[in-house]
Amino acid sequence: MSSFTFQDTIPVREGEEVNIERLEEFLRKTIDDFPDEPLQMNQFPSGHSNLTYEVKAGDWEGVLRRPPLGPVAPKAHDMEREYQVLKALHPSFPLAPRPYVFSDDHGIIGSPFFVMERRRGVVIDTDLPESLKSTPEAGKMLSSVMVKTLAELHSLDYKDTPLMQMTKPDGFMQRQVQGWIKRYERAKTHEVPGENELKKQLVEKIPETKEASVIHYDFKFNNAMFDAADPSKIIGLFDWEMATVGDPLADLGVTLSYWIESGDPELLQKGFGKPPVTVQPGFYTRRDVVEQYAKETGRDVENIDFYLTFAYFKLAVIAQQIYYRFKKGQTNDQRFSKFHQTTAALIQHADYISRKGIM
Template sequence: MVQNYKDTIQVRKGEELSKEKLKHFLQKTLLETANHELEIEQFGAGHSNLTYLLKMGDWEAVLRRPPHGPVAAKAHDMKREYTFLKYIHSVYNTAPKPLIYSDDESVVGSPFFIMERRKGIILDTQFPDHLSYRPELGKQISKLMVNKLVELHQIDYKQTGLIQLAKPEGFMERQVNGWIKRYERAKTDEIKEVEKLIHYLLKHIPNSTEATVIHYDYKLNNAMFTEDFTQMTGLFDWEMSTIGDPLADVAVAMSYWIQENDNDLLKFGLGKPPVTIMDGFFTRNKFIEEYASNSGRDVSTIDYYITFAYFKLAVIGQQIYYRYKNGQTNDPRFAKLNILVKNMMRQALQSANQYN
């Protein structure tokens, strides 16, 4: 049984929802007889979509909507994320069940969807105070992260509705060219490493030989665990999920997976490092080896994918910083994201130089 601890914050200023409009919507669609007061809190983590906890009496659910202001083309597509969850939940129940999608912007100011509320432990930069850490726990969590990724990649998407969203041919070529264009559209500062990095990425695109379901934002703080860390009770943020190269998914996971002996550029590039730096957690190499062993996949080209993953992470930061610099959001957390972008571009280039 998971001990109850606070995983939400008061709704940030400027990101409030109308209780009256939302309660009316809920009574019309999901909770016809609900007479309790609607309570709204916000999940404070994350820099992309806005995520809220809704409570009416004993009923709880989670609402997802895009960030305020103009957003990058094809980003923050609520209908697509809802649809992906609808199909993936039926074959991978670690994904939360989506309840309803709405494109009625009069309710919360944008399209949105509501999904079930999952409960458990989410790990980020530290363990909850009521838990004591031991190295065996780090190994156990690492193994579980590998196994749940392998399980996801084993799903036969062709037997699900996900086949409607699949365009597996030429996946990496589209990804590399697409993310380069995203960077160019959101560019603000001159970063000298970028030109050389882009040249490397375009020149060495691997031929994807397999397509699977990929989460594409698979990281520790998107996962939820039982208190004894024997099970993953939830996996969230399916915004980028698609059908594509499984090694691209592994690489994205590794771009977030920091280890104790990393250089400061990588270790503190996203702020305080995650708990994966603690004794007992897998190194990236150990994670990749375990994935290869459990999945039977050839990971000999993983280095390119990791370089691209760092670049992709930098571009995501750049898109958010572009919105901040252009006054489309005033969230103070975004004020120094340009430093993150430079750090991740340098890390990507270091990765490319290391293996080139």
Template structure:
């Protein structure tokens, strides 16, 4: 049974003591950081960012210096997923031309240090919006928060990949076909259902109705409100965007479709408890703001395909998280309920595809 309280605690904290079972070799990590990072003096302390769902992310203090350390989750990892080397490359390239990307500090591919490749980046102070407007902002700031997030996404898609040194990050040609094929394989690897499902039906329908792909851009691949960090007292300013391990070059409308699938919609139960109460702009306003920022006309019917793709991809991700819980690869109790929305999201994706 899905327990919403596990995903919507009374008070979300930014960092917390490390969750049982998600400890790393702290001595080895400390030795690596002191040998690699400049000004790595002072006491070594670790706390965990507890609100993410997959990659294990920690705030490490070396005296006054704060760093973020990210590694893939324990256990079975889907091919090309949770790629810390890719995230480091993306941050290193984007930071100078898209300052919302945190500065990359180091990448360690030596799995003997903490058991997996890991990324080190700068730590930034700010607020992440989950299920309520932060107390540091006006209570009615939801609309501004939403528009700011959309504009941050549009600004990413306006980046020239060559200016960031990322022109070879991916292969834009055939991107949509590969995305559908790759996520279909991931679904088949983690499904616990007997017989055909709505998720299988969406995969078939997406593959048979691929839109004509637009100009390539740097694609985040998991862009959503809670992957944005805001200035504490300014709901119009996104200061950071997180979680770049799936970034590539491809059709930017997949990012917009992903964002829309996390947005409030009376036609489907949100997978983000509380998001309906934030006062965010409507989906129509989101699309209009995105198009206006880029000077792009999005009045055609293809956008429903991208939104359906977003719902379907999220359904697969939720099933992956649930499968990790079933296999005993995580001690996070929230993962027990991740499979509860899979069918509803897939059925909504089918509904959207019928509108094309």
């Protein structure tokens, strides 16, 4: 993966095509004023999970999301839920793209899917855009705006939105810990040293959730889009598949788990590909992120080590689920052939954070 704008698409990868004729027929019936021009489709190349496509006809354009090919883990890749989350959030949090339409008719493209609005800007992943490479304060500026945006999301009043009916904040962390342990057991292919003690520690040390908020739960640089003319502004947040109402510190923990530092173990840095932009000089450390978040929100971050430990474990489970699909022949994507090593590295690092902490 590399830095890209949302104009950067590729032809649809072999084996990941959809029936464009049926899709076009569906969109003409469901989207008002759909142009009388043929539908065209390309694919966004990044990501290891859901498949995302650019769809356009004339001046109209949108983004289609569907689950990965083959069997998927229970409750994972729920397109209808992500669509409903966006529908609930967009009016009060415009960084969440406007959703257009959802369909669970497998006869259209072979799976449930939804279509949302397309945003155009700069997505920063593993490198800075050329326009910022000569700016000494770029890393600090981008880091700060990310933390402020996360704090803004956590300040939303969800009680007046449909999210109240879609989520269960009470007992959130207990369900999360138990649920992700079960996911790991279902996808397990290898014994990893330290995994049993780590799971035991997670179950025994669950902190009390002091307040609930809207959480993205996958908040990281390559899920944010910056204004190309003014990169101090975020103009879009994507991949709301895991969003819910829960413990905001769990969301912060997830962000920290993606916030790789240059001194981290190599397998941690490169487990999902090229290291993210946060390894470059000038970007916040994880400690910096925690300190600014505490100032922005006034929240007590005393237990952040637990949340980061759990976030690393979650990442390990995600890597293992992807590797399980590869090992079972459900995907032939060679990017996933060594993800069991990523799983082991993440579990070992989670164990390290559990014992040593970051604060």
